Amino acid sequence: MSVSVNPTGPTSAEITWESGDDPRGHLARALQSDQLAHALEVLGDSDSRSDAGPADAALSAAMHTFTLARLLERRATVQVVRLRDDHGLSWGQIASALYDDPERTSSVRRLYDSGRRNLGV
Template identity: 80%
Template sequence: MSVSITPTGQTSAEITWEPGDDPQGYLARAVESDQLAYALEALGNGGTGPADAKAALSAAMHTTTLARLLERRATVQVVRLRDDHGLSWRQIASAIYDDPDRQSSVRRMYDSGRRHLGV
Protein backbone atom coordinates (compact mmCIF):
# COMPACT_ATOMS: atom_id res chain seq x y z
CA MET A 1 0.00 0.00 0.00
CA SER A 2 1.50 3.30 -1.01
CA VAL A 3 -0.76 5.37 1.26
CA SER A 4 1.06 5.39 4.56
CA ILE A 5 0.42 6.62 8.06
CA THR A 6 3.53 7.20 10.11
CA PRO A 7 3.24 7.81 13.86
CA THR A 8 5.19 10.98 14.69
CA GLY A 9 4.45 11.00 18.39
CA GLN A 10 2.19 9.44 20.96
CA THR A 11 -0.79 11.46 19.71
CA SER A 12 0.23 12.47 16.20
CA ALA A 13 0.77 10.95 12.78
CA GLU A 14 1.67 11.94 9.23
CA ILE A 15 -0.34 10.69 6.25
CA THR A 16 1.34 10.51 2.84
CA TRP A 17 0.26 9.22 -0.55
CA GLU A 18 1.42 9.29 -4.13
CA PRO A 19 -0.55 11.20 -6.79
CA GLY A 20 -1.50 7.89 -8.42
CA ASP A 21 -3.16 6.76 -5.18
CA ASP A 22 -5.78 9.49 -5.47
CA PRO A 23 -6.67 10.00 -9.15
CA GLN A 24 -10.13 11.43 -8.37
CA GLY A 25 -8.86 13.58 -5.50
CA TYR A 26 -10.95 11.92 -2.77
CA LEU A 27 -8.06 11.74 -0.30
CA ALA A 28 -7.12 15.35 -0.86
CA ARG A 29 -10.74 16.51 -0.48
CA ALA A 30 -11.22 14.42 2.68
CA VAL A 31 -8.21 16.16 4.21
CA GLU A 32 -8.87 19.67 2.86
CA SER A 33 -12.58 19.70 3.77
CA ASP A 34 -11.94 18.35 7.29
CA GLN A 35 -13.98 15.19 6.59
CA LEU A 36 -11.09 13.04 7.74
CA ALA A 37 -10.44 15.19 10.80
CA TYR A 38 -14.08 15.06 11.89
CA ALA A 39 -14.30 11.31 11.26
CA LEU A 40 -11.15 10.67 13.30
CA GLU A 41 -12.44 12.94 16.04
CA ALA A 42 -15.71 10.98 16.14
CA LEU A 43 -13.71 7.76 16.30
CA GLY A 44 -11.66 9.09 19.19
CA ASN A 45 -14.38 10.72 21.25
CA GLY A 46 -17.08 8.13 20.67
CA GLY A 47 -19.10 10.44 18.46
CA THR A 48 -19.99 12.93 21.18
CA GLY A 49 -18.87 15.83 18.98
CA PRO A 50 -18.74 19.54 19.73
CA ALA A 51 -21.07 21.08 22.32
CA ASP A 52 -22.18 23.86 19.95
CA ALA A 53 -25.14 22.74 17.78
CA LYS A 54 -23.83 24.33 14.56
CA ALA A 55 -20.39 22.76 15.00
CA ALA A 56 -21.97 19.42 15.92
CA LEU A 57 -24.07 19.49 12.73
CA SER A 58 -20.97 20.25 10.67
CA ALA A 59 -19.06 17.42 12.34
CA ALA A 60 -21.92 14.98 11.72
CA MET A 61 -22.24 16.04 8.09
CA HIS A 62 -18.52 15.64 7.38
CA THR A 63 -18.31 12.30 9.20
CA THR A 64 -21.39 10.92 7.45
CA THR A 65 -20.24 12.07 4.02
CA LEU A 66 -16.92 10.28 4.46
CA ALA A 67 -18.64 7.19 5.89
CA ARG A 68 -20.91 6.97 2.81
CA LEU A 69 -17.94 7.27 0.49
CA LEU A 70 -16.10 4.54 2.40
CA GLU A 71 -19.19 2.33 2.29
CA ARG A 72 -19.31 2.67 -1.51
CA ARG A 73 -15.60 1.87 -1.72
CA ALA A 74 -16.11 -1.21 0.47
CA THR A 75 -18.80 -2.52 -1.88
CA VAL A 76 -16.42 -2.14 -4.81
CA GLN A 77 -13.75 -4.02 -2.83
CA VAL A 78 -16.22 -6.89 -2.39
CA VAL A 79 -16.72 -7.00 -6.18
CA ARG A 80 -12.94 -7.16 -6.63
CA LEU A 81 -12.59 -9.90 -4.01
CA ARG A 82 -15.22 -11.99 -5.75
CA ASP A 83 -14.51 -11.26 -9.43
CA ASP A 84 -10.76 -10.64 -9.50
CA HIS A 85 -9.61 -12.95 -6.71
CA GLY A 86 -12.30 -15.64 -6.94
CA LEU A 87 -13.04 -15.69 -3.22
CA SER A 88 -16.20 -17.41 -2.04
CA TRP A 89 -19.09 -15.58 -0.39
CA ARG A 90 -18.20 -17.44 2.78
CA GLN A 91 -14.55 -16.30 2.72
CA ILE A 92 -15.54 -12.68 2.14
CA ALA A 93 -18.21 -12.77 4.88
CA SER A 94 -15.70 -14.25 7.29
CA ALA A 95 -13.17 -11.50 6.54
CA ILE A 96 -15.62 -8.59 6.57
CA TYR A 97 -18.08 -9.61 9.27
CA ASP A 98 -16.08 -12.23 11.15
CA ASP A 99 -19.08 -14.45 10.41
CA PRO A 100 -19.02 -16.79 7.41
CA ASP A 101 -22.80 -17.20 7.62
CA ARG A 102 -23.44 -13.58 6.61
CA GLN A 103 -23.12 -14.45 2.96
CA SER A 104 -26.39 -12.73 2.01
CA SER A 105 -25.05 -9.44 3.39
CA VAL A 106 -21.93 -9.85 1.26
CA ARG A 107 -24.05 -10.58 -1.81
CA ARG A 108 -25.98 -7.35 -1.23
CA MET A 109 -22.67 -5.47 -0.96
CA TYR A 110 -21.55 -7.15 -4.18
CA ASP A 111 -24.71 -6.11 -6.02
CA SER A 112 -24.32 -2.55 -4.74
CA GLY A 113 -20.66 -2.49 -5.79
CA ARG A 114 -21.54 -3.63 -9.29
CA ARG A 115 -24.08 -0.80 -9.53
CA HIS A 116 -21.40 1.70 -8.44
CA LEU A 117 -19.09 0.32 -11.10
CA GLY A 118 -21.83 0.56 -13.71
CA VAL A 119 -21.78 -3.17 -14.43
Protein backbone atom coordinates in the same frame (compact mmCIF):
# COMPACT_ATOMS: atom_id res chain seq x y z
CA MET B 1 -2.40 2.02 -3.08
CA SER B 2 0.69 3.09 -1.24
CA VAL B 3 -0.80 5.40 1.35
CA SER B 4 1.41 5.54 4.43
CA VAL B 5 0.33 6.47 7.93
CA ASN B 6 3.34 6.83 10.17
CA PRO B 7 3.17 7.65 13.87
CA THR B 8 5.31 10.69 14.67
CA GLY B 9 4.58 10.73 18.39
CA PRO B 10 2.20 9.32 20.94
CA THR B 11 -0.67 11.49 19.68
CA SER B 12 0.39 12.42 16.15
CA ALA B 13 0.88 10.86 12.73
CA GLU B 14 1.88 11.79 9.20
CA ILE B 15 -0.12 10.67 6.16
CA THR B 16 1.59 10.52 2.76
CA TRP B 17 0.61 9.30 -0.70
CA GLU B 18 1.65 9.76 -4.30
CA SER B 19 -0.57 11.70 -6.71
CA GLY B 20 -1.28 8.49 -8.65
CA ASP B 21 -2.69 6.93 -5.47
CA ASP B 22 -5.63 9.35 -5.43
CA PRO B 23 -6.81 9.63 -9.05
CA ARG B 24 -10.36 10.67 -8.07
CA GLY B 25 -9.17 13.11 -5.38
CA HIS B 26 -11.03 11.38 -2.52
CA LEU B 27 -8.05 11.58 -0.14
CA ALA B 28 -7.32 15.20 -0.93
CA ARG B 29 -10.98 16.22 -0.50
CA ALA B 30 -11.29 14.27 2.77
CA LEU B 31 -8.33 16.22 4.15
CA GLN B 32 -9.16 19.63 2.69
CA SER B 33 -12.82 19.54 3.73
CA ASP B 34 -12.07 18.34 7.28
CA GLN B 35 -14.02 15.11 6.66
CA LEU B 36 -11.07 13.01 7.84
CA ALA B 37 -10.42 15.24 10.83
CA HIS B 38 -14.02 15.05 11.97
CA ALA B 39 -14.20 11.29 11.41
CA LEU B 40 -11.02 10.74 13.44
CA GLU B 41 -12.39 13.02 16.16
CA VAL B 42 -15.50 10.86 16.36
CA LEU B 43 -13.37 7.70 16.60
CA GLY B 44 -11.55 9.16 19.58
CA ASP B 45 -14.66 10.66 21.19
CA SER B 46 -15.38 9.47 24.69
CA ASP B 47 -19.08 10.30 24.16
CA SER B 48 -18.67 13.23 26.52
CA ARG B 49 -21.27 15.93 26.04
CA SER B 50 -19.48 18.56 28.08
CA ASP B 51 -17.57 19.96 25.09
CA ALA B 52 -20.28 19.61 22.43
CA GLY B 53 -19.82 23.22 21.27
CA PRO B 54 -22.34 25.26 19.29
CA ALA B 55 -25.06 23.43 17.36
CA ASP B 56 -23.82 24.68 13.96
CA ALA B 57 -20.31 23.32 14.61
CA ALA B 58 -21.72 19.99 15.79
CA LEU B 59 -23.96 19.80 12.73
CA SER B 60 -21.04 20.54 10.42
CA ALA B 61 -18.91 17.87 12.10
CA ALA B 62 -21.72 15.33 11.77
CA MET B 63 -22.21 16.21 8.10
CA HIS B 64 -18.50 15.79 7.32
CA THR B 65 -18.31 12.50 9.20
CA PHE B 66 -21.45 11.14 7.56
CA THR B 67 -20.28 12.15 4.07
CA LEU B 68 -16.97 10.35 4.56
CA ALA B 69 -18.73 7.29 6.00
CA ARG B 70 -21.00 7.11 2.93
CA LEU B 71 -18.01 7.34 0.61
CA LEU B 72 -16.20 4.61 2.55
CA GLU B 73 -19.30 2.43 2.40
CA ARG B 74 -19.47 2.81 -1.39
CA ARG B 75 -15.76 2.08 -1.75
CA ALA B 76 -16.11 -0.99 0.51
CA THR B 77 -18.81 -2.42 -1.75
CA VAL B 78 -16.46 -2.05 -4.71
CA GLN B 79 -13.81 -3.94 -2.72
CA VAL B 80 -16.28 -6.81 -2.33
CA VAL B 81 -16.72 -6.91 -6.11
CA ARG B 82 -12.93 -7.01 -6.53
CA LEU B 83 -12.58 -9.79 -3.94
CA ARG B 84 -15.16 -11.89 -5.76
CA ASP B 85 -14.43 -11.08 -9.42
CA ASP B 86 -10.69 -10.38 -9.44
CA HIS B 87 -9.50 -12.69 -6.65
CA GLY B 88 -12.11 -15.42 -6.98
CA LEU B 89 -12.94 -15.57 -3.29
CA SER B 90 -16.06 -17.44 -2.26
CA TRP B 91 -19.06 -15.77 -0.63
CA GLY B 92 -18.20 -17.60 2.59
CA GLN B 93 -14.57 -16.41 2.57
CA ILE B 94 -15.65 -12.81 2.15
CA ALA B 95 -18.40 -13.15 4.79
CA SER B 96 -15.89 -14.64 7.21
CA ALA B 97 -13.49 -11.74 6.66
CA LEU B 98 -16.11 -8.98 6.85
CA TYR B 99 -18.54 -10.34 9.43
CA ASP B 100 -16.49 -13.05 11.15
CA ASP B 101 -19.32 -15.35 10.06
CA PRO B 102 -19.04 -17.46 6.89
CA GLU B 103 -22.82 -18.00 6.94
CA ARG B 104 -23.62 -14.34 6.17
CA THR B 105 -23.32 -14.90 2.44
CA SER B 106 -26.60 -13.12 1.66
CA SER B 107 -25.23 -9.95 3.28
CA VAL B 108 -22.10 -10.22 1.16
CA ARG B 109 -24.16 -10.77 -1.99
CA ARG B 110 -26.09 -7.56 -1.25
CA LEU B 111 -22.79 -5.70 -0.87
CA TYR B 112 -21.60 -7.24 -4.13
CA ASP B 113 -24.75 -6.14 -5.97
CA SER B 114 -24.40 -2.64 -4.54
CA GLY B 115 -20.73 -2.55 -5.56
CA ARG B 116 -21.59 -3.51 -9.12
CA ARG B 117 -24.16 -0.68 -9.22
CA ASN B 118 -21.51 1.70 -7.87
CA LEU B 119 -19.19 0.58 -10.66
CA GLY B 120 -21.94 1.07 -13.22
CA VAL B 121 -21.93 -2.59 -14.24
